[in-house]
Amino acid sequence: MSALDIRTVGGSEYENWLRAVNTGFLSPPTPGTDQVERNRRTDAEGASRLLGAFDGDRCVATLRSFPQELTAVGGAFVPADAVSAVTVSPTHRRQGLLTRMLGRDLAEAKERGDVVATLIAAEYPIYGRYGFGPATWASQWTVEVSRAGLDPRRTGCAGGGRISLVDGAEVRKLGPELHERFRAGRPGAVSRVPAWWDTATGLLRSGPNWTEPYLAVHRSASGETQGLVSYRAEHLWQGNQPEHTIAVDWLLATTPAAERALWHYLCSIDWVTKVTSDGRAPDDLLPQFLPDPRAARITEHSDWLWLRILDVVRALEARTYETSGTTVLEVVDRQGGYGGGRFRLEASAQGASCTPTTGSADLTLGIGELGTVWLGGESLTRLVALGRVQEEREGAARKADALFRSPGHPWCPDLF
Numbered sequence: 001m002s003a004l005d006i007r008t009v010g011g012s013e014y015e016n017w018l019r020a021v022n023t024g025f026l027s028p029p030t031p032g033t034d035q036v037e038r039n040r041r042t043d044a045e046g047a048s049r050l051l052g053a054f055d056g057d058r059c060v061a062t063l064r065s066f067p068q069e070l071t072a073v074g075g076a077f078v079p080a081d082a083v084s085a086v087t088v089s090p091t092h093r094r095q096g097l098l099t100r101m102l103g104r105d106l107a108e109a110k111e112r113g114d115v116v117a118t119l120i121a122a123e124y125p126i127y128g129r130y131g132f133g134p135a136t137w138a139s140q141w142t143v144e145v146s147r148a149g150l151d152p153r154r155t156g157c158a159g160g161g162r163i164s165l166v167d168g169a170e171v172r173k174l175g176p177e178l179h180e181r182f183r184a185g186r187p188g189a190v191s192r193v194p195a196w197w198d199t200a201t202g203l204l205r206s207g208p209n210w211t212e213p214y215l216a217v218h219r220s221a222s223g224e225t226q227g228l229v230s231y232r233a234e235h236l237w238q239g240n241q242p243e244h245t246i247a248v249d250w251l252l253a254t255t256p257a258a259e260r261a262l263w264h265y266l267c268s269i270d271w272v273t274k275v276t277s278d279g280r281a282p283d284d285l286l287p288q289f290l291p292d293p294r295a296a297r298i299t300e301h302s303d304w305l306w307l308r309i310l311d312v313v314r315a316l317e318a319r320t321y322e323t324s325g326t327t328v329l330e331v332v333d334r335q336g337g338y339g340g341g342r343f344r345l346e347a348s349a350q351g352a353s354c355t356p357t358t359g360s361a362d363l364t365l366g367i368g369e370l371g372t373v374w375l376g377g378e379s380l381t382r383l384v385a386l387g388r389v390q391e392e393r394e395g396a397a398r399k400a401d402a403l404f405r406s407p408g409h410p411w412c413p414d415l416f
């Protein structure tokens with residue numbers, strides 16, 4: 001283990017710390033004024049906790065965490081310790097700095113009473129050893145517009161809704177409230193600070209290469225804002241034929257009608273032959289909005305949000321369950337003191353109770369596996385088949401799956 005000093009980073013060390021973040025992420029090392037301004041704002045608004053490891057005057061390792069709310073199955077907002085900007089400079093890797101920084105951050109999160117820790121993993125093998133498991137997945141979709149079967153003469157919304165192009169100021173006004181309604185209905189979604197909207201609309205920029213996106217809002221017939229989309233055009237002329245691509249930065253909707261209208265709008269823009277979007281839910285309704293669903297293809301699919309349960313009792317009591325039933329879980333946590341133990345979960349439509357027990361277990365699983373099934377995006381039966389969860393009683397995984405399953409896949413549209 002490295003003997004370097006790890007400490008909370010204060011104001012005057014901020015740019016030194018940011019230089020280390022850029023170095024770890026292989027970005028140009030010296031932070032520009034745009035990046036410093038944007039990150040300072042985001043960190044101040046988000047009440048970020050910054051850790052750094054110092055070798056002499058130089059910051060060589062970084063970790064940022066901040067308070068977040070994560071939507072559980074059923075819509076409750078659960079307090080989370082969101083972890084990001086994890087870097088160790090190439091000169092100081094594999095000396096235990098990540099282990100020390102994350103150990104300290106998770107211990108403080110547990111002490112504060114956070115129920116889970118969350119992060120987006122840069123590489124799959126890093127975080128499993130710390131009790132994290134993948135809990136949401138994201139897909140990249142590509143729509144071949146000419147195969148979609150949409151009528152090119154129709155641009156209107158069904159049901160009297162309306163789509164308007166708007167500027168950044170309007171999105172900053174409408175977005176936060178729309179997002180609050182959205183995240184209440186989507187397990188896996190996370191809270192946002194106001195700076196998220198300033199960054200998405202260019203008021204805050206990370207560097208000189210920023211270009212302005214197109215922004216459109218969907219309003220229902222009664223005038224309620226139900227959807228927002230940000231997109232850009234990638235130009236391609238084949239001879240004298242336009243074959244442009246619309247690349248969606250993000251698309252949020254609170255009703256299927258608004259979602260359908262926004263995708264149809266994007267597919268109806270003249271000159272456009274392809275519409276692409278990263279980071280969508282694996283069970284996105286997009287293909288089913290098209291007369292020919294095969295026009296929409298998943299071109300990439302990967303794990304996205306990772307979860308580390310810090311408090312098994314509160315995590316299991318915070319979510320709802322599809323049916324009534326009881327299961328006893330032996331939860332193995334290699335990092336003692338966080339989440340391990342044997343727990344009896346009793347679930348019904350009225351709520352759930354989870355209590356430590358000495359009764360015999362139905363299933364034995366790691367804390368990371370519990371994180372993986374908690375949002376309903378993975379099944380215990382599959383994890384048993386993979387040898388990652390052990391059935392202590394025949395049929396226990398299937399029975400527990402009936403409790404844990406959720407009507408839709410969890411989805412986290414944010415990168416943090």
Ligand SMILES: CC(=O)SCCNC(=O)CCNC(=O)[C@H](O)C(C)(C)COP(=O)(O)OP(=O)(O)OC[C@H]1O[C@@H](n2cnc3c(N)ncnc32)[C@H](O)[C@@H]1OP(=O)(O)O
Nearest residue numbers: 024084085086087088093094095096097098099119122125
């Ligand atoms: C939430 C986020 O911010 S995700 C971003 C993560 N950061 C990056 O990917 C930037 C580039 N990488 C790095 O900065 C560093 O390599 C880090 C942060 C991933 C790891 O930092 P280190 O200080 O080297 O990790 P540390 O020495 O504590 O390693 C602990 C264990 O994890 C293993 N490990 C660390 N990084 C990796 C990796 N990328 N792939 C596989 N195993 C890894 C180590 O081998 C070690 O295993 P061991 O205990 O069996 O020997």
